[in-house]
Amino acid sequence: MLVSTLAWCFLPYFTLATVTLSDPSDIIPPAIWAADNAIVPNYSDPFLSVQPSPIIAAYEFDGNNSTSIDHLSLSTFENQTSVILAANGAELNLSYVNILKEGYSEDLIEASFWGFNAAINVANASTAYFDHVNVTVHNGAANIYAYGTGTVIYLENAWLYSSGPVSHGVYASGNGTVYASHVSHYSGGKRSSSFSGDSPAGYVHISDSTAHSAGVGSATYYALGEIHADNVVSISENGPVVFMDGQQKAYLRHCDATAGLLGGVALFSSAVRASGALLSVASSKITTLGDEMPGLWFGNLIIDVTLHDTEIVTASGVLIVSNFSQITQDFDHYADYSEQPNLAPAIVNVTVSESDLVGDLVAYNESSITLALTSYSNWTGAAYAGYGNAYFDISLDSTSYWILTNTTTVQNFTSEDATLSNIYSSGFDVYYNSSAVLNSYLNGQTLSLPGGGKAIPSS
Numbered sequence: 001m002l003v004s005t006l007a008w009c010f011l012p013y014f015t016l017a018t019v020t021l022s023d024p025s026d027i028i029p030p031a032i033w034a035a036d037n038a039i040v041p042n043y044s045d046p047f048l049s050v051q052p053s054p055i056i057a058a059y060e061f062d063g064n065n066s067t068s069i070d071h072l073s074l075s076t077f078e079n080q081t082s083v084i085l086a087a088n089g090a091e092l093n094l095s096y097v098n099i100l101k102e103g104y105s106e107d108l109i110e111a112s113f114w115g116f117n118a119a120i121n122v123a124n125a126s127t128a129y130f131d132h133v134n135v136t137v138h139n140g141a142a143n144i145y146a147y148g149t150g151t152v153i154y155l156e157n158a159w160l161y162s163s164g165p166v167s168h169g170v171y172a173s174g175n176g177t178v179y180a181s182h183v184s185h186y187s188g189g190k191r192s193s194s195f196s197g198d199s200p201a202g203y204v205h206i207s208d209s210t211a212h213s214a215g216v217g218s219a220t221y222y223a224l225g226e227i228h229a230d231n232v233v234s235i236s237e238n239g240p241v242v243f244m245d246g247q248q249k250a251y252l253r254h255c256d257a258t259a260g261l262l263g264g265v266a267l268f269s270s271a272v273r274a275s276g277a278l279l280s281v282a283s284s285k286i287t288t289l290g291d292e293m294p295g296l297w298f299g300n301l302i303i304d305v306t307l308h309d310t311e312i313v314t315a316s317g318v319l320i321v322s323n324f325s326q327i328t329q330d331f332d333h334y335a336d337y338s339e340q341p342n343l344a345p346a347i348v349n350v351t352v353s354e355s356d357l358v359g360d361l362v363a364y365n366e367s368s369i370t371l372a373l374t375s376y377s378n379w380t381g382a383a384y385a386g387y388g389n390a391y392f393d394i395s396l397d398s399t400s401y402w403i404l405t406n407t408t409t410v411q412n413f414t415s416e417d418a419t420l421s422n423i424y425s426s427g428f429d430v431y432y433n434s435s436a437v438l439n440s441y442l443n444g445q446t447l448s449l450p451g452g453g454k455a456i457p458s459s
C-alpha cells in the first residue's frame with residue numbers, strides 16, 4: 001500500500017489530503033512469498049560480457065515476425081526459461097494478456113543483466129506494444145525486459161508483481177528503451193528496483209504510475225542510462241528513490257517518492273569517479289524515513305543537480321551529503337576506502353529554484369557542495385564537514401534567503417544583495433574565504449547579518 005500526500009497525481013483537483021493508493025501487494029500478500037524474497041543474490045558469479053545464447057522461452061517470436069495476441073493467459077514454471085522472447089527484429093503486441101512466471105535462475109547475474117528468466121524478454125531491435133497486461137513472477141525474474149539498440153517497448157496499463165531477487169519491474173539494458181504509463185508495480189525481493197536501466201544504457205520513460213519495492217537494494221529508479229519519470233508515486237522500503245551508477249541522467253517531475261534506506265537518492269560511481277552525471281527534480285517531493293538518512297546522497301561522483309519547486313523532507317535533518325564513498329553490491333551501507341580503492345571526493349553542484357529547503361549540507365574528506373539559491377528559494381540550515389576537509393560554495397540571488405541554523409564556514413559566498421540582508425543569522429556567523437575568487441565584492445570586510453550574526457573573512 002502506498003500513502004501519498006501529493007494527491008494531484010491521481011485526483012482531478014488539487015488537495016493536500018493524504019490519499020491511500022493500492023498496489024499489487026494488496027492483492028498478493030508478500031508474506032506468502034517470504035522465502036522467495038529472502039533469497040540473497042550471489043554477485044560473485046563471473047560476469048558474462050556477451051548475451052548468453054540461446055535465451056529459452058516458452059513462446060518465442062524470432063526474426064521479422066509480426067504477431068498480435070489478445071485475451072490469453074501464458075505461463076511457464078520451468079527454471080531458466082522466459083514466458084515470452086521476442087527477438088531479432090520481431091514485432092509483438094499483447095493486449096489483455098496475463099503472464100505467470102515461476103522458476104529459478106542458476107545465475108542471478110545472468111538473470112539480472114541479460115534478462116534470462118525474465119517473464120517477457122524483448123531483444124535485438126524488436127518492437128512491442130503491450131496494453132492491459134498482468135505480469136506476475138516468482139523465484140527471481142524481471143517482469144518486462146528490453147535489450148539492445150533499436151528495441152522499444154510501449155507499455156500501457158500494466159499490473160506488475162514479483163517476488164524473489166533481481167525481479168525488476170520494467171528493465172531496459174543494452175541501449176533498449178521502454179515507454180511505460182499507468183503501471184502499478186510491486187517487488188518484494190532484493191535488488192528488484194521498480195524501473196531500471198543497465199549497461200551500457202537503458203532508457204526508461206515512466207508516467208502516471210505507482211511503484212512499491214520492499215527488498216534491500218531495490219530502488220524506485222535504478223539509473224544506468226536515462227530515467228524520465230512523470231507523475232509517479234512510489235515507495236522503496238529498503239532503498240533510495242534513485243540509485244545511479246556513473247555518468248547517468250535521471251529526471252523526476254510531479255513525483256511523490258519515499259525512501260527507507262541509505263538516502264532519498266544514492267548516486268555514486270562503482271568504479272573510477274565519473275563526471276557529467278545529472279539529476280533533475282521538478283515539482284516533486286522526496287521523503288526519507290530513517291533517522292540518519294540524508295535527503296540527497298552523492299559519493300565518488302561529479303554531478304549537477306537541479307531542484308525546482310521541490311520539497312525534501314528528512315527525519316535526519318541532513319539535506320545533502322557529498323562523500324568520499326560509494327555503494328557496494330550489498331546496497332545496504334556506504335562503503336569506505338577499505339572496500340573500494342577507487343574512491344575520490346564527490347563534487348556536487350546543486351541549483352535550486354522556487355523551493356524551500358530545510359536541512360544541513362555535510363561534506364566528507366575533500367568533497368564539496370555548491371548550492372545556488374535562485375528564483376524565490378530559501379534554505380534553512382548550516383554546512384559542516386563530516387570528516388576531514390569539506391568545501392561549500394553558497395550563492396543567493398536577490399529573491400532568495402538563507403536562514404542559518406549554525407555557524408558555517410564557506411568558500412565562495414556570493415549574494416546578489418551585497419549588504420547580505422537576505423541572510424537571516426539567528427545570531428550565527430558565516431566565515432567566508434576572503435581569497436576565494438568570487439568574494440572580492442565583500443572587500444575582506446566583516447559585515448553584520450540580520451539577526452545578530454556576522455559575515456567574517458577567514459583566510
Ligand SMILES: *[C@@H]1O[C@H](CO)[C@@H](O)[C@H](O)[C@H]1NC(C)=O
Pocket residue numbers: 042043044045046
Ligand atoms: C557465490 O559464487 C561464487 C562464484 O561462483 C562461489 O564461489 C561462492 O561459493 C558463492 N557463494 C555462495 C554463498 O553461494
Ligand SMILES: *[C@@H]1O[C@H](CO)[C@@H](O)[C@H](O)[C@H]1NC(C)=O
Pocket residue numbers: 051052053054055087088123124
Ligand atoms: C542478440 O544478438 C546477439 C548478437 O547477434 C546474439 O548473440 C544474441 O543471441 C541475440 N539475442 C537473442 C535473444 O536472440
Ligand SMILES: *[C@@H]1O[C@H](CO)[C@@H](O)[C@H](O)[C@H]1NC(C)=O
Pocket residue numbers: 062063064088089
Ligand atoms: C529482418 O528484415 C530486415 C529488413 O528486411 C533485414 O535486414 C534483417 O536481416 C531481417 N532479420 C531477420 C532476423 O530476419
Ligand SMILES: *[C@@H]1O[C@H](CO)[C@@H](O)[C@H](O)[C@H]1NC(C)=O
Pocket residue numbers: 060061062064065066067
Ligand atoms: C510468427 O511467430 C508465430 C509464433 O511463433 C508463428 O505462429 C507464426 O507462424 C510466425 N509468423 C511468421 C510470418 O513467421
Ligand SMILES: *[C@@H]1O[C@H](CO)[C@@H](O)[C@H](O)[C@H]1NC(C)=O
Pocket residue numbers: 066067068091092093129
Ligand atoms: C501493434 O500495435 C501497433 C501500435 O498500435 C500497430 O501499429 C501495429 O500494426 C500492431 N501490430 C500488429 C501485428 O498487430
Ligand SMILES: *[C@@H]1O[C@H](CO)[C@@H](O)[C@H](O)[C@H]1NC(C)=O
Pocket residue numbers: 078079103104
Ligand atoms: C529449479 O530450481 C530449483 C532451485 O534451484 C530446484 O530445486 C528445482 O529442482 C529446479 N527444477 C527443475 C525442473 O530443474
Ligand SMILES: *[C@@H]1O[C@H](CO)[C@@H](O)[C@H](O)[C@H]1NC(C)=O
Pocket residue numbers: 027028098099100134135136159
Ligand atoms: C494478476 O495475476 C495474478 C496471478 O497470475 C493474480 O493473482 C492477480 O490477482 C492478477 N491481478 C489482477 C489485478 O487481476
Ligand SMILES: *[C@@H]1O[C@H](CO)[C@@H](O)[C@H](O)[C@H]1NC(C)=O
Pocket residue numbers: 147148149174175200
Ligand atoms: C549500445 O550502444 C553502443 C554505442 O552506440 C554500441 O557500441 C553497443 O554495441 C550497443 N549495445 C547493444 C547491445 O546494442
Ligand SMILES: *[C@@H]1O[C@H](CO)[C@@H](O)[C@H](O)[C@H]1NC(C)=O
Pocket residue numbers: 304306349350351370
Ligand atoms: C552548476 O550548475 C549550474 C546549472 O546547471 C551551471 O550553470 C554552473 O555552471 C554549474 N557550476 C559549476 C561550478 O559547475
Ligand SMILES: *[C@@H]1O[C@H](CO)[C@@H](O)[C@H](O)[C@H]1NC(C)=O
Pocket residue numbers: 354355356376377378401
Ligand atoms: C522564501 O521565503 C520568503 C520570505 O519568507 C517567502 O516570501 C517565499 O515564499 C519563500 N519561498 C518559498 C519557495 O517557499
Ligand SMILES: *[C@@H]1O[C@H](CO)[C@@H](O)[C@H](O)[C@H]1NC(C)=O
Pocket residue numbers: 384405406407
Ligand atoms: C553547531 O556547530 C557546533 C560546532 O560544529 C556543534 O557542536 C553544534 O552541535 C552545532 N549545533 C547544531 C544545533 O547543529
Ligand SMILES: *[C@@H]1O[C@H](CO)[C@@H](O)[C@H](O)[C@H]1NC(C)=O
Pocket residue numbers: 393411412433435436437438
Ligand atoms: C570559487 O568559485 C570559482 C568559480 O566557480 C572556482 O573556480 C573556485 O574554485 C571556487 N573556490 C574558491 C576557494 O575560490
